[in-house]
Amino acid sequence: MSSKPLSLPDPHLRIRYGFIGCGAINQRRHMPEVSAHPDAQITAVCDCNQARASEVGARFGARVFTDYRQMLREAECDAVVIATPNYLHSQMSVDALRSGRHVLVEKPMATSEAEGRAILEAERASGKLCMVGHSQRFMPPHVKAKRLLEAGVLGRIIGFRSSLKHSGPDNWSVDGRESWFLRRQEAVMGAIGDMAVHKADLLRWLLGVEFADVGGCIGTLAKRYADGRLIDVDDTVSITLSTTGGIFGSIEASWTNFSGEEDNQTIIYGERGVMDIGGDPGYGVVVRYADGTREAHAVGAIATNKQQTASGVTEAFTRCLRSGERPLIDAQEGYRSMMVVVTAMQAAKEGRRLSIPAAPVS
Numbered sequence: 001m002s003s004k005p006l007s008l009p010d011p012h013l014r015i016r017y018g019f020i021g022c023g024a025i026n027q028r029r030h031m032p033e034v035s036a037h038p039d040a041q042i043t044a045v046c047d048c049n050q051a052r053a054s055e056v057g058a059r060f061g062a063r064v065f066t067d068y069r070q071m072l073r074e075a076e077c078d079a080v081v082i083a084t085p086n087y088l089h090s091q092m093s094v095d096a097l098r099s100g101r102h103v104l105v106e107k108p109m110a111t112s113e114a115e116g117r118a119i120l121e122a123e124r125a126s127g128k129l130c131m132v133g134h135s136q137r138f139m140p141p142h143v144k145a146k147r148l149l150e151a152g153v154l155g156r157i158i159g160f161r162s163s164l165k166h167s168g169p170d171n172w173s174v175d176g177r178e179s180w181f182l183r184r185q186e187a188v189m190g191a192i193g194d195m196a197v198h199k200a201d202l203l204r205w206l207l208g209v210e211f212a213d214v215g216g217c218i219g220t221l222a223k224r225y226a227d228g229r230l231i232d233v234d235d236t237v238s239i240t241l242s243t244t245g246g247i248f249g250s251i252e253a254s255w256t257n258f259s260g261e262e263d264n265q266t267i268i269y270g271e272r273g274v275m276d277i278g279g280d281p282g283y284g285v286v287v288r289y290a291d292g293t294r295e296a297h298a299v300g301a302i303a304t305n306k307q308q309t310a311s312g313v314t315e316a317f318t319r320c321l322r323s324g325e326r327p328l329i330d331a332q333e334g335y336r337s338m339m340v341v342v343t344a345m346q347a348a349k350e351g352r353r354l355s356i357p358a359a360p361v362s
């Protein structure tokens with residue numbers, strides 16, 4: 001299949017961004033970060049909630065839309081950031097790429113193999129860049145850990161254990177307890193698509209591996225709607241993964257950590273020692289070597305829902321739009337990480353381990 005040559009925004013002008021979804025992640029991270037960037041500006045915003053779109057549009061001096069297709073037809077923008085309920089990601093990304101816009105779409109990039117492939121095909125046919133918002137890769141402790149692992153400090157990797165748990169998106173989304181995150185029709189996936197997908201992506205990147213198979217438990221154990229019924233998406237996930245090269249590991253993710261704190265920790269076991277990322281409040285990365293020595297790296301914090309720090313996501317995307325380099329997390333990367341969780345859901349349903357299908361060749 002052929003791909004169109006890459007076409008980038010005029011290097012003499014600021015990159016014009018349109019935003020679809022005026023919710024939490026766009027308001028708290030992507031919009032302020034684009035608006036503060038010397039090479040970028042916000043020209044359009046869209047939300048199906050008219051009052052929200054108008055308020056956000058006024059705040060950033062942008063044209064306001066309530067229909068994203070109208071925005072794609074009429075707005076002057078080079079790139080579009082899509083941060084809407086999961087079930088809309090694929091169609092909106094495909095429409096934006098076909099309209100000639102570069103796309104930054106939030107995770108999970110899509111909710112099924114077919115939806116993911118539709119984005120890959122639209123990206124290839126469009127000659128535009130597509131990036132997926134797997135922000136964990138930009139957090140300073142994860143960046144440091146990647147450098148150390150690439151330098152081989154742990155020797156051959158044997159295993160890992162990674163967790164991402166908080167009390168749920170009802171304490172994050174602009175719509176609180178009424179959020180789409182808690183409804184199957186719009187979310188399709190619960191904690192597995194909100195949290196576990198971040199860790200599947202992080203581990204693939206940190207270890208430079210693809211997962212071969214997955215199995216585990218995914219269920220709804222404790223999160224309830226206001227009327228007392230359990231929510232109809234999963235709230236608690238415990239999966240195990242293996243690679244063809246022989247690394248075994250587990251990911252735990254949930255919206256049922258009611259401690260008031262966020263648990264975001266990854267431990268990597270190698271032949272020469274063990275790396276703890278996010279487990280020590282003072283040191284983002286701690287390595288304990290087999291010879292009894294210890295290295296602690298103070299490299300800044302992992303962002304939490306309550307303590308937000310610069311995400312680096314739109315900055316990285318803007319850099320790619322200037323240079324033409326492929327985003328670190330391009331559509332293929334987003335697809336592979338999404339397929340880990342999509343396969344995990346099927347494996348949990350069938351009560352057995354399943355192989356994770358390979359990504360289509362680009």
Ligand SMILES: NC(=O)c1ccc[n+]([C@@H]2O[C@H](COP(=O)([O-])OP(=O)(O)OC[C@H]3O[C@@H](n4cnc5c(N)ncnc54)[C@H](O)[C@@H]3O)[C@@H](O)[C@H]2O)c1
Pocket residue numbers: 020021022023024025026046047048049052066068082083084085086088106107108133134135136172173174175179180181193194
């Ligand atoms: N990378 C990260 O760390 C991170 C963090 C938070 C959220 N996210 C992802 O970003 C996406 C959005 O999450 P959020 O926290 O901002 O959600 P949110 O509930 O705060 O906001 C979603 C917004 O989308 C709007 N919307 C719904 N349907 C729409 C439509 N048809 N057209 C236009 N707007 C529409 C809603 O009105 C709402 O304003 C999700 O996929 C989520 O997984 C990623």
